[in-house]
Amino acid sequence: AVFKPENVEDFYEIGEVLGSGHFAQVRKVHERATGTYWAGKFLKIRKNACSRLGLDRSRLEEEVDILHAIQHPNIVTLKDVFESRAEVVLVLELVTGGELFDFIAEKENLLESEAIEFMEQILKGLGFMHSKNIVHFDLKPENIMLSDRVAPHPNIKLIDFGLAHRFHPGEEYRSSSGTPQYIAPEVITSDPLSTAADMWSIGVITFILLSGLSPFQGDTDDETLRNIIVMNYEFAAQYFGMTSSMAKDFIQKLLVKDPSERMTAEECLLHPWIKPITRTQVAKRNRSSINMKS
């Protein structure tokens, strides 16, 4: 394939570990020619098809093709790909603000205004991906990063397209991978998948942003999967008592069993919880609330 055969170290100085997963380790890398910092994702690839160690090469080619196809302010950009012996290195945009997962963990949960700001950016990135028939299939707070965690309005970047898939018209695609807490019912029942599977995950992520709770999580993965299939979740009063009805409506229109009934990313951006209301509407709403008080 068209990965660069040169040695990545001829072009980048390898730095500290930023994160590591099953077959990948992400390290900060320093571009020698420009002094710019990037994130190097070092992936072990399989020597041969039947080996269990490392990633399947064709999956990796799909991840690279997908990343090349989606350049968007809310999606991590891919700069370079190197290949040596049994290792492929993706040189990615460096995102230093950490995972949304840790940001929520520290804050317990977010104000609705903060959650809306994050969700709007996530939906813009997702809407762009979906418009190109690309589905992420592993959306979760760990795969949503902040550009700068201390900025008042941090930028969101979607990362890790290792499970992503580009749909070709009329194609049926089934997959059983993903993270139990976030996967849609149709993934569990092995029904044909679509961009709607990502929208279910958005419903779960929104629920977590606003409450700190994971709606379907059980004591075991099996219990979690059972909860998803039977739609066993609730807006417990002690966590959602102060949450707006618009926010709950937003979640309820995503945690819908029938994928075709779920809101799309575009519809989410028009939902009243997300869509910014005009100044005159704010004034009108304030006037009416003042009248109610007086």
Ligand SMILES: Cc1ccnnc1
């Ligand atoms: C972990 C990570 C991934 C991509 N870019 N920056 C950091």
